[in-house]
Amino acid sequence: MxxxxxxxxxxxxxxxxxxxxxxxxxxxxxxxxxxxxxxxxxxxxxxxxxxxxxxxxxxxxxxxxxxxxxxxxxxxxxxxxxxxxxxxxxxxxxxxxxxxxxxxxxxxxxxxxxxxxxxxxxxxxxxNQAEESLLSKGWKYAINLNKFNNLNLKVDIEYMYYFMDKNLLLKNTDNANKVKAALDDFGSKLKKKVDEDIPNLSSEELNAISTLLNEYSLVISKVDKGNVVVVMNKSDYLFKANEILNDKRAFKNLTII
The missing domain is CATH 1.20.58 (Methane Monooxygenase Hydroxylase; Chain G, domain 1)
Structure with a gap:
């Protein structure tokens, strides 16, 4: 008890x-x-x-x-x-x-x-509710990076150094050491920055991303102008699309030979 x-x-x-x-x-x-x-x-x-x-x-x-x-x-x-x-x-x-x-x-x-x-x-x-809040952020909204692969970054930095050395861009040992130290320092600072970054989506909003991705009955698109997200039922979307395409005054069938 x-x-x-x-x-x-x-x-x-x-x-x-x-x-x-x-x-x-x-x-x-x-x-x-x-x-x-x-x-x-x-x-x-x-x-x-x-x-x-x-x-x-x-x-x-x-x-x-x-x-x-x-x-x-x-x-x-x-x-x-x-x-x-x-x-x-x-x-x-x-x-x-x-x-x-x-x-x-x-x-x-x-x-x-x-x-x-x-x-x-x-x-x-x-x-707002999680999904509404997520969608209302706009089409160009950028999600913060949550996970940081330090190993991949180290590999990229090592490859960058190798490429510079191979192409004789590092003329002497002193320059080579300085460049290597600068690249390593950049990697450490970037990792620290990502670790300290504040997530701009809540856990509910992150879950809402998965929910919306797996919701096949909806069509999520953007408007022609502006930074607005539009959510429609897929059936309504297809009906409207067919209605537009079936307009004989605007479109005609082409025969492929």
């Missing part, structure tokens, strides 16, 4: 922390400062400066990274506790436990979402 209560407590704590981290991520993406970050400077004019915004953003980013570390640790605790309970109870009981905890999380989810929606409205951040 004690193990179950601990698992329940950790799961709820994990969910709350996950939602709080997501709130901070959105604040960073939209470059807004929540109330708990804002502070009253001695000079009121300083509040209108760029330095004030940068300082606040730096504080927010530090909190965000700390939350991510806590979330990772808590995720391990959830896995360990879940494994512990699975070893103690039977499968049917474990299923009931999961359903019970899911109900608690769902109840907590409604409370947190309502609270965060009020915060977003106060901060003038648009809030």
């Amino acid at each position: 004690k193990c179950l209560r601990q698992y329940e407590r950790i799961k709820l704590k994990h969910y709350k922390l996950e939602q709080n981290t997501e709130f901070l991520r959105i604040c960073l993406i939209y470059n807004v400062l929540p109330k708990f970050i804002r502070y009253k400077p001695y000079n009121t004019r300083f509040k209108r400066t760029r330095k004030y915004q940068e300082l606040g953003r730096s504080m927010l980013y530090n909190i965000y990274t700390e939350q991510l570390k806590r979330l990772k640790k808590l995720n391990n605790d959830v896995t360990e506790n879940g494994s512990c309970i699975k070893n103690i109870v039977s499968y049917p009981i474990m299923t009931e436990i999961v359903i019970y905890i899911d109900k608690l999380i769902h109840k907590e989810k409604e409370i947190i979402h309502d609270r965060h929606n009020r915060k977003f409205q106060a901060l003038n951040i648009p809030v």
Whole structure:
């Protein structure tokens, strides 16, 4: 019983922390400062400066990274506790436990979402459903790189150095060492930049990408002008396309010989 209560407590704590981290991520993406970050400077004019915004953003980013570390640790605790309970109870009981905890999380989810929606409205951040939010970003929206293959980069850098050396672009040893050091430094800096980058899509929006890719009943396209995404039922799309193509005044059948 004690193990179950601990698992329940950790799961709820994990969910709350996950939602709080997501709130901070959105604040960073939209470059807004929540109330708990804002502070009253001695000079009121300083509040209108760029330095004030940068300082606040730096504080927010530090909190965000700390939350991510806590979330990772808590995720391990959830896995360990879940494994512990699975070893103690039977499968049917474990299923009931999961359903019970899911109900608690769902109840907590409604409370947190309502609270965060009020915060977003106060901060003038648009809030939409995952798929709507994803599509509303526009056709030219670029998704941040989530995974970084350091090995591939090292191979590319080594090949670049080999190519330069082979074509006698490195005239002496001193230059060769400098170029090699610069290339290695570039690789390290790029990896650090990617690791520190804030994802510009939430986990729900990333899942929405897979959902939309596998939704064959929809046609997702762009308009002729602008950066707008259009979503149509495939049946409506085909009907409209056939209607246009069947217009004898605009099109005619060609016989291929």
